[in-house]
Amino acid sequence: xxxxxxxxxxxxxxxxxxxxxxxxxxxxxxxxxxxxxxxxxxxxxxxxxxxxxxxxxxxxxxxxxxxxxxxxxxxxxxxxxxxxxxxxxxxxxxxxxxxxxxxxxxxxxxxxxxxxxxxxxxxxxxxxxxxxxxxxxxxxxxxxxxxxxxxxxxxxxxxxxxxxxxxxxxxxxxxxxxxxxxxxxxxxxxxxxxxxxxxxxxxxxxxxxxxxxxxxxxxxxxxxxxxxxxxxxxxxxxxxxxxxxxxxxxxxxxxxxxxxxxxxxxxxxxxxxxxxxxxxxxxxxxxxxxxxxxxxxxxxxxxxxxxxxxxxxxxxxxxxxxxxxxxxxxxx
Amino acid sequence: xxxxxxxxxxxxxxxxxxxxxxxxxxxxxxxxxxxxxxxxxxxxxxxxxxxxxxxxxxxxxxxxxxxxxxxxxxxxxxxxxxxxxxxxxxxxxxxxxxxxxxxxxxxxxxxxxxxxxxxxxxxxxxxxxxxxxxxxxxxxxxxxxxxxxxxxxxxxxxxxxxxxxxxxxxxxxxxxxxxxxxxxxxxxxxxxxxxxxxxxxxxxxxxxxxxxxxxxxxxxxxxxxxxxxxxxxxxxxxxxxxxxxxxxxxxxxxxxxxxxxxxxxxxxxxxxxxxxxxxxxxxxxxxxxxxxxxxxxxxxxxxxxxxxxxxxxxxxxxxxxxxxxxxxxxxx
Numbered sequence: 001x002x003x004x005x006x007x008x009x010x011x012x013x014x015x016x017x018x019x020x021x022x023x024x025x026x027x028x029x030x031x032x033x034x035x036x037x038x039x040x041x042x043x044x045x046x047x048x049x050x051x052x053x054x055x056x057x058x059x060x061x062x063x064x065x066x067x068x069x070x071x072x073x074x075x076x077x078x079x080x081x082x083x084x085x086x087x088x089x090x091x092x093x094x095x096x097x098x099x100x101x102x103x104x105x106x107x108x109x110x111x112x113x114x115x116x117x118x119x120x121x122x123x124x125x126x127x128x129x130x131x132x133x134x135x136x137x138x139x140x141x142x143x144x145x146x147x148x149x150x151x152x153x154x155x156x157x158x159x160x161x162x163x164x165x166x167x168x169x170x171x172x173x174x175x176x177x178x179x180x181x182x183x184x185x186x187x188x189x190x191x192x193x194x195x196x197x198x199x200x201x202x203x204x205x206x207x208x209x210x211x212x213x214x215x216x217x218x219x220x221x222x223x224x225x226x227x228x229x230x231x232x233x234x235x236x237x238x239x240x241x242x243x244x245x246x247x248x249x250x251x252x253x254x255x256x257x258x259x260x261x262x263x264x265x266x267x268x269x270x271x272x273x274x275x276x277x278x279x280x281x282x283x284x285x286x287x288x289x290x291x292x293x294x295x296x297x298x299x300x301x302x303x304x305x306x307x308x309x310x311x312x313x314x315x316x317x318x319x320x321x322x323x324x325x326x327x328x329x330x331x332x
Numbered sequence: 333x334x335x336x337x338x339x340x341x342x343x344x345x346x347x348x349x350x351x352x353x354x355x356x357x358x359x360x361x362x363x364x365x366x367x368x369x370x371x372x373x374x375x376x377x378x379x380x381x382x383x384x385x386x387x388x389x390x391x392x393x394x395x396x397x398x399x400x401x402x403x404x405x406x407x408x409x410x411x412x413x414x415x416x417x418x419x420x421x422x423x424x425x426x427x428x429x430x431x432x433x434x435x436x437x438x439x440x441x442x443x444x445x446x447x448x449x450x451x452x453x454x455x456x457x458x459x460x461x462x463x464x465x466x467x468x469x470x471x472x473x474x475x476x477x478x479x480x481x482x483x484x485x486x487x488x489x490x491x492x493x494x495x496x497x498x499x500x501x502x503x504x505x506x507x508x509x510x511x512x513x514x515x516x517x518x519x520x521x522x523x524x525x526x527x528x529x530x531x532x533x534x535x536x537x538x539x540x541x542x543x544x545x546x547x548x549x550x551x552x553x554x555x556x557x558x559x560x561x562x563x564x565x566x567x568x569x570x571x572x573x574x575x576x577x578x579x580x581x582x583x584x585x586x587x588x589x590x591x592x593x594x595x596x597x598x599x600x601x602x603x604x605x606x607x608x609x610x611x612x613x614x615x616x617x618x619x620x621x622x623x624x625x626x627x628x629x630x631x632x633x634x635x636x637x638x639x640x641x642x643x644x645x646x647x648x649x650x651x652x653x654x655x656x657x658x659x660x661x662x663x664x
Contacts, residue, residue: 030487110420114479143453147447155363
């Protein structure tokens with residue numbers, strides 16, 4: 001099947017998911033709560049996790065209709081983490097719109113997040129599958145991992161000495177596990193064999209890692225218009241990204257001193273955010289970490305698509321491969 | 333069976349539940365997260381919801397061991413709501429100890445709440461029962477109701493005109509539904525018939541209402557030492573309790589003006605908290621609302637225990653009756 005056709009089918013899937021998500025908000029809820037839920041769910045997004053879940057289900061012989069509720073559930077859970085993480089990180093913008101705690105307040109954002117998680121389970125439980133217990137177990141494991149990952153993130157945020165190994169531990173919990181869970185749940189619903197489930201989990205795991213490093217990279221080389229957020233935001237906040245930690249490992253001399261200041265959130269009082277972004281981006285370029293990040297992404301993507309060889313050869317499996325490459329080629 | 337024996341068995345059940353709860357905290361979690369979870373789960377409490385769940389299971393022929401995981405799950409979910417509600421209400425104390433967002437910060441409290449909910453599902457999913465889907469569905473309905481109830485609470489909090497009907501709508505979602513869900517899930521696990529389930533739901537519903545009005549009453553007539561919180565706290569905060577709303581309905585003249593000021597959170601600048609508590613308590617006494625609250629509690633408790641006639645006559649059913657009366661006789 002051709003790329004254009006995959007693109008069309010992806011558009012179709014996204015519309016299906018968006019419609020299902022919109023249908024889950026009840027209209028008799030307290031007004032701020034309902035408006036907050038609609039604000040979050042109408043903001044769009046790539047629907048990466050649900051698309052992967054549905055395609056994984058189809059790759060092993062299942063149908064879209066069987067996986068749609070679980071797909072919507074995973075998007076709900078993902079949005080729950082975004083709303084709560086945005087409170088914790090005090091983020092003001094998400095997908096080009098104010099975050100919930102900015103548009104309303106922390107109380108409403110807290111509650112909107114909690115309700116998103118409740119609706120996620122409600123929706124997941126509508127799934128018709130042989131082993132619902134296992135599906136809900138996996139979903140819950142994913143929830144706990146992503147929360148723990150956020151806990152690790154909060155714990156390393158104020159630390160001066162953070163290594164790439166800490167970073168991978170964190171993103172494995174925050175991103176890779178959730179994507180691996182999406183592909184595995186899709187497989188379970190589609191009736192995958194144990195070997196196919198293992199392949200799907202491996203695929204999701206490496207794709208999740210690649211996806212997160214790509215996210216870090218886009219903060220440096222992306223375009224604001226397409227990302228819906230300000231470029232260099234991670235640098236301004238001194239976030240411990242793949243690029244920063246890799247640069248700290250490699251850089252020497254004055255560049256190393258500048259990066260050490262970034263790690264301790266000290267910075268120079270005379271630095272404007274713009275100058276800070278330029279200075280750090282230049283260091284990244286000088287020490288080749290942008291290229292290293294690209295290689296890391298390629299390596300993990302290859303491992304991910306390699307795992308697809310354990311699945312039946314069909315249109316959905318080809319589309320999973322196409323989708324993986326689309327994700328890691330985003331605007332970079 | 334005698335009262336002393338019920339008291340002993342209740343003590344035994346509480347220890348079983350406390351031990352199960354303590355066993356659910358993992359030790360490889362980020363430190364603040366783990367300490368926060370232990371802080372919450374070691375604070376004790378009456379374990380009302382889990383005790384009701386387990387006794388309901390036994391009343392229809394089930395065993396304690398079959399209901400213990402679901403009981404622990406319900407306590408976890410209850411504690412999740414407490415931790416998040418305490419952030420929203422900016423409460424500083426709970427069960428005589430600092431709340432999580434006070435002892436740590438809002439970020440950790442947010443995350444501790446989220447993880448409590450995740451562990452709740454994890455624990456619930458260990459339940460061996462004929463219809464796990466229905467058990468998890470009920471649990472999720474309860475979660476959504478309690479969140480919506482908190483939404484209603486936040487929405488009516490700044491309003492001047494709140495009626496008793498608003499109040500009952502709120503507590504039905506925040507308290508009665510959760511207790512009705514506990515007894516219903518217990519029944520499901522114990523293999524209850526449809527009629528028995530209906531009786532258990534009705535029992536929990538009315539007991540939950542009685543329990544909440546009793547909670548409001550204890551703020552006025554309770555003892556700090558036994559409650560672990562300051563008496564008159566609701567009055568100082570201008571919380572819309574059963575007593576305040578009933579007094580607003582009935583009082584006339586100057587008393588009505590004082591209560592109207594309370595409803596709008598204005599108060600008099602010269603009022604110390606102590607004087608405010610005394611003034612409002614005196615109004616409650618003058619207009620007989622303390623007595624009215626007691627009657628309301630008795631009426632709902634009678635409806636609750638009346639519903640128990642739909643259950644088999646056995647020790648567990650008798651203990652449910654004993655426990656209901658114990659709950660609404662707390663120190664008042």
